[in-house]
Amino acid sequence: MAKIPKIESANTILHVAEASGLSPATISRVLNNHPYVKEATRKRVLDAIEKLNYHRNNIASGLRSNKSHAIGLIVPRISMTFQSEVITSIQNHLYKHGYNLMICQSNDSLQMEREMVKTLHSTRVDAVIAACTLNTTDFSHFDFLMKSGIPVIFYDRVPTTKTAATLIKGDDFRGGYLATSHLIEIGCKNIAHISGPLSCNLYQDRLAGFKKAMQQGNLKINDKWMFYQELTYENARVAVKKMLSGNERPDAIVADNDTSAIAVLEYVKEIGLKVPNDLKIVGYSNDSRSAIISPSLTTIEQFPALMGQKIVEALMVLLGNSGTNTTMTQEPTVIPVQLIRRLSA
């Protein structure tokens, strides 16, 4: 037999009003830090609030004021290292500004992403932050939010076409460039590239950086060494196997994430080649595994915590909570990247 707990239904401003001998309007004023409240009155109200253990009902408040103080976040997968670090940062900063974070993951499904936009609209979040799926090339489902007055910030995976949304992205061009030109500087001539799918801006930009460095180094790109694929461990393994089975072998590989670079590194060790002597490898993301593997992996740091901070700063401007009167630029905010040199290249 389950015991039925006695539920104290929550106090309202009416209770506080009664307890303090004031009107509900005054209570509301105190709660919202209105001017024109006598200090003594404020104190009386705060005492009553304390005594009754009153907590504002944000649902009712939101209905009236049209502000939920919740921010929606759509993300492909919470547990991807880079994403989880951005999210950690976003949540910490948002909380300081009095906003809550409502989190949705699309699992890289475009259909889920579309659904979640609707859900977040229904929830009347004050804004939406989104990192899109790998295959989102049409971003029009987000227009609905903006038309309804809900600002949208895209980060990491962002639209390449014109949009009214705010964009915050890593410097993927420079990341691709740094990785490649580092290899060239240390003497590589035959550089392979494991890229992500070009439907996604990230990999377009990294590829452009790769090409730029190759061109500057007067190196030819060998199409047999270029792979465009989802960046899984298995795919990378297949790719490197192919590359190393031909007559000509690359002397270096640039991979667009650390998972792929790790797959390469492990395969190469398995078949008895030495890294970096026989083959040099550069990854992307500075995943926690990259410092641990041996030889440790040279990779590109993306500063996820900084990205989270910039996202929230931009959001506060959009929501009019920023101290500064900054006008939003239409240009994307670009988060820097840095080559972390370790032993693999």
Added chain:
Amino acid sequence: MAKIPKIESANTILHVAEASGLSPATISRVLNNHPYVKEATRKRVLDAIEKLNYHRNNIASGLRSNKSHAIGLIVPRISMTFQSEVITSIQNHLYKHGYNLMICQSNDSLQMEREMVKTLHSTRVDAVIAACTLNTTDFSHFDFLMKSGIPVIFYDRVPTTKTAATLIKGDDFRGGYLATSHLIEIGCKNIAHISGPLSCNLYQDRLAGFKKAMQQGNLKINDKWMFYQELTYENARVAVKKMLSGNERPDAIVADNDTSAIAVLEYVKEIGLKVPNDLKIVGYSNDSRSAIISPSLTTIEQFPALMGQKIVEALMVLLGNSGTNTTMTQEPTVIPVQLIRRLSA
């Protein structure tokens, strides 16, 4: 000059009612899948909803029905591998049941945790899921939620004292036991232990498992080899340095997380000892790094995805959404653990 976007203010059920020539009440019935709506009427409503691109205002709905369809989550840090995998699982399962996830991180601060309980109460979440801070020994701030009719589920780091909340925990006793008895089976006699702080149930239980295995193996516990500390890389390094600088040296170390085990492994390699020959090491959590490091790390798998699933299942029972009529047991639900044997032990 920023251009002011034209904001279409959202349609309400009143608009839908007008467009379909029905009353708001009927629209609401359709939205909530009430019985007693004629099929033809339902169709008429759905058409109007479609035409107007209507989306229910969950804030208003929540005010009236006293259900926000949001679940609060309090977690020490989103980006810890284990936590982020549990969260991923929780979010995926919750979404299927039509609930949103509002996420807060305490950064292992008890004061933040207390604040967040209040915030989530104000938000009128339908339930709260919490993994507490390392130093939460008094859980009374959660009582407030339960008194207000908001059920609480603790997972991973749970209270050891009696509580009305639902508990879902890993089998930490067995994890500690498996790690230790494995070492004993392969011949270790002098086993050290790097434990977390005993304020936390996790480490109490793992320690008890350790002791049980030691006792069964007729092995003596050497107090100089027992460390109780926050499980950081640096702390573990200091600990192992101390252990290996004495006259007697352990032949194996059980660490309560993989970060500590990795710190041990790296230090031991630095000073020229061989793992597993000179020293055997077992970690805890099956962190992604543990398979990558060399030698690869023997560790304990905790099945975070399963834990997330069980959390949501328990929640649906508490919220009365479960198909089954299961009565909640008062016993904690225990998620199994498994020894992952690799090369370090």
Added chain:
DNA sequence: TTGTACGCGTTATCAA
């Protein structure tokens, strides 16, 4: 500086 009265959009109750 404070109080009165109304409305936000939805759902529940009751009556038809």
Added chain:
DNA sequence: TTGATAACGCGTACAA
């Protein structure tokens, strides 16, 4: 099976 009406708790225009 459907409609009229009140209520959820709060914020704000307006009056005092």
